[in-house]
Amino acid sequence: NAGVMQNPRHLVRRRGQEARLRCSPMKGHSHVYWYRQLPEEGLKFMVYLQKENIIDESGMPKERFSAEFPKEGPSILRIQQVVRGDSAAYFCASSPNLPGTGYGGYTFGSGTRLTVV
Amino acid sequence: AQSVTQLDSQVPVFEEAPVELRCNYSSSVSVYLFWYVQYPNQGLQLLLKYLSGSTLVKGINGFEAEFNKSQTSFHLRKPSVHISDTAEYFCAVSDSGNTPLVFGKGTRLSVIA
Numbered sequence: 432n433a434g435v436m437q438n439p440r441h442l443v444r445r446r447g448q449e450a451r452l453r454c455s456p457m458k459g460h461s462h463v464y465w466y467r468q469l470p471e472e473g474l475k476f477m478v479y480l481q482k483e484n485i486i487d488e489s490g491m492p493k494e495r496f497s498a499e500f501p502k503e504g505p506s507i508l509r510i511q512q513v514v515r516g517d518s519a520a521y522f523c524a525s526s527p528n529l530p531g532t533g534y535g536g537y538t539f540g541s542g543t544r545l546t547v548v
Numbered sequence: 549a550q551s552v553t554q555l556d557s558q559v560p561v562f563e564e565a566p567v568e569l570r571c572n573y574s575s576s577v578s579v580y581l582f583w584y585v586q587y588p589n590q591g592l593q594l595l596l597k598y599l600s601g602s603t604l605v606k607g608i609n610g611f612e613a614e615f616n617k618s619q620t621s622f623h624l625r626k627p628s629v630h631i632s633d634t635a636e637y638f639c640a641v642s643d644s645g646n647t648p649l650v651f652g653k654g655t656r657l658s659v660i661a
Contacts, residue, residue, distance in 0.1 A: 435591075464648055471557070473638060473653035474592075487648060522591060536582045536640070537649060539591035 433458070435525050436505075437540035444513045444547050452508040452543045456525030462486075463506045464537060465498060468520040480506060513547045520544045550574055550641050554652035561629055562660050569624040569655045571639035581622040582640040582649065583613055592638060598622060609633070634659045 436455040444450050456463050462481055466474040479487040480500035491498065495513075500506040510517055521544075524537035555570040573579060580599050584592040596607025603615040613624045622639060639652040 437591075466651075471653065473554075474651040476648045476650065479648050524592075536580075536584075536594055536597055536642075539584075539593070541589075541591040544589075 435460075435523055435538050435540035437521075437523050437543050439543060440541065442543055442545045444545065446514055446547055447512050450510040450513050450517070450545055450547075452510075452521050452523075452545070453505045454508070454523030454525075454540060455505040456523075457527075457538050460525035460527045460538070462526045463500050464524045464526075465506075465508050466522045466524065468522060468542070474522065477508070510545075513545075515547050518545055518547045550576060550579070550643055550647070550650045552639050552641050552650055552652035554637075554639055554655050556655050557653065558656045558658065560658045560660060563631055564628045566627050567625065567629050567633075567657065569637050569639075569657065571622045571624065571652060573620050573622065573639075573641045575620050576643045578643065580642045581613075581615060582642075583607065583611070583622075583624050584638045584640060584651075585609075586636045586638065586654075588635075595624070595637070629657070629659050631659050631661060633657060 438453050464479050465477040468474050476490040478491050478498045495511045497509045520542045522542045524539045526537050551574045553572045561567045582597045583595040585595050586592050596605050598605045598615045606612045611626050636654045636656050638654045640649045642649050
């Protein structure tokens with residue numbers, strides 16, 4: 432029973448390149464959340480998706496960032512034209528039901544650590 | 549919108565001593581509260597949760613937390629810590645609506661031998 436799978440674990444990109452982060456939720460989970468973790472800042476919510484729908488993207492930067500969760504395949508967080516400030520750990524989590532309700536919160540992946548050089 | 553305040557960014561404590569990590573949240577009609585632990589270079593693991601019922605919640609690894617509605621707090625405690633408890637601990641809250649978890653900034657617990 433695999434947990435939330437994120438890949439790659441580590442990603443190095445040069446400024447201006449694109450970064451694509453993948454997340455496969457736990458089996459039976461239909462809700463996916465992306466969070467960004469910067470040192471000393473904790474986890475910041477970015478986006479909440481269900482299959483083929485973006486439910487809440489209030490935490491996503493307005494430019495260069497996008498996310499999808501297609502009918503088939505993993506959820507993708509895409510960062511275009513990366514800058515040094517995008518360097519962070521990006522965590523994906525999944526849940527089987529409404530967020531925070533009755534099912535133990537979220538199950539997190541191990542994260543993707545993006546370094547922009 | 550919900551917010552979470554973890555009052556201590558770092559807590560050093562000697563092995564076998566008790567520890568309390570503090571968490572306060574902004575008031576709401578109803579809340580669900582969580583503590584997560586993050587070991588170095590890993591994701592977050594659920595320690596315990598408060599959904600309803602008894603205000604004293606027991607979790608894994610000997611941790612417990614108490615929900616105090618009047619003080620809007622959900623402090624995490626352990627009576628005797630081990631070296632292996634060294635990690636970062638995050639408090640999180642969700643209201644009863646369809647909103648994502650909001651996390652505090654974390655408390656780094658360092659257990660000293």
